[in-house]
Structures are given as structure tokens and as C-alpha cells.
Amino acid sequence: MDALVTTEWLAGELGAGDLRVVDATYLPALPGGPNDDPATDYAAAHIPGAVFMDLADLADTNTDLPSMLPPPEKFASRMQSLGLGDGSRIVLYDNSLYRTAARAWFMLRTFGAHDVAILDGGFAKWQKEGRPVAAGRDQLRHRHFTVWADRSGVRDLNQMKANLDSGAEQVVDARSPARFSGEEPDPRPGTEAGHIPGSKNLPYGTLFNDDGTWKTGEALKAEFVAVGIDLAKPVVTTCGSGITASVLAFGAHLLGNEAAVYDGSWSEWGADRSTPKATGAA
Template structure:
């Protein structure tokens, strides 16, 4: 199974015994935004057979940070309860402006699942094509999900601090240019504006076409290179909370490039008084 699958392909695979479809829609619902309920939207309309992965709860709930990875044991338990297990082919989709299926993809890969794909265009494309949807909840029989984690793709605060000095890994920030430069304040309380010194800015939706499908090949490569990213050097992605950083990570995967992700992202770095913060497109550093 390819990492990116089409609506036509998925329609032809519906009902396959090893296929698991997952709605991974999540809304941050920052102050000033019209609130949306991902679970309610899933129950109103989803791709037939899809289960709902609640990313808002699939995190380290003991952390003050919004979206830190849960323990491997917690993740495996949640996957088993959704009917996702060893040997499953998992197709993820969402209906979020933040393309949150990419976060679910990154988490599944981090915790040992390998046959995982994203539906190109998500639920919006599926519905635009007039394809069937279901309502209510779906339940699948529990399947064993092996507890395993690969920390090589995850970066911590201390590792990111060390990288500011070493420059060993390029840091690519998926937030908007105005958030990156500090022109726009961070929506989280007590969080400094700006970005990690030395990082580059590539807004996540630059990897997508106007219809929500993914850019591919040279066009996708050009998006990274246009942001000053050297695709032959190590890369760490970051954003506000680790959600849209996963979009960049998936885009790199489509180009055959491995990357790491700073899970705490700006919600951690920007609130930590010990970290330097850069402002503007041409950097001035505070701290």
C-alpha cells in the first residue's frame, strides 16, 4: 500500500478484511475560532467502516503541553480498542484545516505501525465525488497492537537547545509566516512570539493543492527548496504543538526523506524562559 492513496483506490478496497479506515479529524479551537466538535462531525458523516481516533485524548494527559506523545502502552491500548492491530492496513483521513491525519500517521509510525497511508484529499474529496458516507459509531473487534516505540524520530527540548548551537539538523517550522516572525502573537497564554533561532519557515499548507490534495514530485520538492531547506541534510520539523509539523514530516516522506519531529514544538519552546527566541524574518534573538 502506498503512503498516499486515492479515493478511487479506497472505494475499491472497502470491506477488505485487513483494511482499517480511521477518521483522525482534530480541531484546536483556539480563542476567537468558531468551535467544532470532531467526534460529533464523525458521527454525522464518515467513510463507511471508519473508526474515530480522538487525537485530543491520545496524548500525554499528565503534561502541561497540549499534544505530547502518550506512552507506548497507552497508545497500543487505544489502538487495540479501535480494532487496529498488527497486520492491519491502516488508511487515515481527516476533515480538518490542519490536515491532522498526518499527526495520526506520524504517531502510528513512531509506535511501530508500518502499513499506514493517508487518503489524498480526505473526507472533503470523498464527499465531493458523491461517495457513500455512514453515520453513528463504528465498532471493530479488538486486535493486538504490539507495544513498541521508536524515539529516533522524536526530538526533546534539550536536544533542540543543543541543536541551536551545533546546527547539525535543519529546523523547519510549519506555522504561518506571521506567527514565525512574531508579528502575530501566539494564541497560547504566557507563550513568547517568534521562532527557534536558525529555523526556516514553510507553512504546512504550501505542500497542498487548492483542492486539499498533496503536491507530488518536483512541485513538492520545490516547496521545501523554496523555503531554503536542503533535502540532503538532516531535518527536524516543528510548529505550534506538533500537529502541522507532522504535515511537513509526511511531505518529506513522500519525497523519500526521513525526518524527526520536535514534539513539544513552540508551545514548549515559546513558554520556556531558558530558551532563546528569534523575531522577524531577519533574526533578532531574545533570551
């Protein structure tokens, strides 16, 4: 299964015994942000057979930082309850302006699922094409999901500090230019404005076509190259809380670069008084 699948492909695969479709819509709780309830929206309409992955619940509750990866045992338990198990082909979609299927993709791969794809164009494209939708919640059969984690694709604060000196990894930030430059204050209380020194700014929305589908091939590569990222070299992505950083990581994956994600992102770096902050353009 390709990492990016079309609505036509998914329509033809629905009902396959090993296929699991997942609605990974998430709306981070930010001041001024949308306040829809993704779980309610899922119950009202979703791709037939899809289950709802609650990304708000899939976080580490032992930290004040938002959206940090949960312990492997918690993640495996939640996946089992959704009927996602070892050997499943998993197709993710969302209906979020933050493209949160990419965060679910990053988490699933970190915790041991390998056959994971994102639906190109998401639920919006599926609906626009008049494809069938279902309502309510399906009865789920638990499946075994092995407790496992590979954190080689995850970066923490100490690793990011060390990278300031080594420059071993290119750092690319998915936030808006105004947030990156510090022109716009950070929405999280106690968090300074600006960016990690030496990082590049690639707003995640630039990776998509006007119809909401992913750019691919040379068009996608051009977005990384335009901001000074060499995809032949190591890359680590960052954003506000690790959500849209995953979008950049998925884009890099489509181009053959297995970028890491700084999980704490700016919500950690910007609030830590020991870290240097830069402002202005990259």
C-alpha cells in the same frame, strides 16, 4: 500500500479484511479557532467502516504541554479498542484545516505501525465525488496492537537546544509567517512570539493544491527548496504544538526524507524562559 492513496484506490479496497480506515479529524483548542466537535461530525457522516481516532485523548496527561505523545501502553490500548492491530493496513483521513491525518500518521509510525497511508484530499474529496458515507458508530472487534515505540523520529527540548550549536539538523517551522516572525502574538498564554533561531518557515498549507490534494514530486520538493531546506540532509519539523509539524514531516517522507518532529514545538520552546527566541523573517 503507498503512503498517499487516492479516493479511487480506497473505494476499491473497502471491505478488505486487513484494511482499517480511520477518521483522524482534530481541531486544537485555540482561542478564535473552530469549535466543532469532530466526534459528533464523525457520527453524522464518515467513510463506511471507518473508526474515529480521538487525537485529543491520545496525548500525555502528565504534562501541561498540548498534544504530546502519550505513553506507548496508552497508545496501544486505544488502538486495540479501535480494532487497529498488528498486520493492519491503515488508511487515515481528516476533515480538518490542520490536516491532522498527518499527526495520526506520525504517531502510528512512532508506535510501531508501518503500513500506514493518508487519503489524498481527505473526507472533503470523498464527499465531493459522491462516494458512500455511513452514520453512527460501528461495533468494533479488539485486535492486538503490540506495545512498542521508536523515538528516533522525535525530538525533545534538550535535543533542540543542542542543535542550536551543532546545526546537525535543519529546522523547519510549519506556522504562518506572522506567527513565525513574531508579528502576531502566540495564542497560548505565557508563550513568547517568534521562532527558534536559525529555523526556516514553511507554512504547512503550501504543501497542498487548491483542491486540497497533496502536491507531489517536483512541485512538493520546490516548496522545501524555496525556503532553503536541503532534503538530502537531516530535517526536524516544528510548529505550535506538534500537529502541523507532522504535515511537514509527511511531505518530507513523500520525498524520501525521514524528518523528525519536535514534539513540544513552540508551545514548549516559546514558554521556556531559558530558550533564545528570534523574530523577523528567516
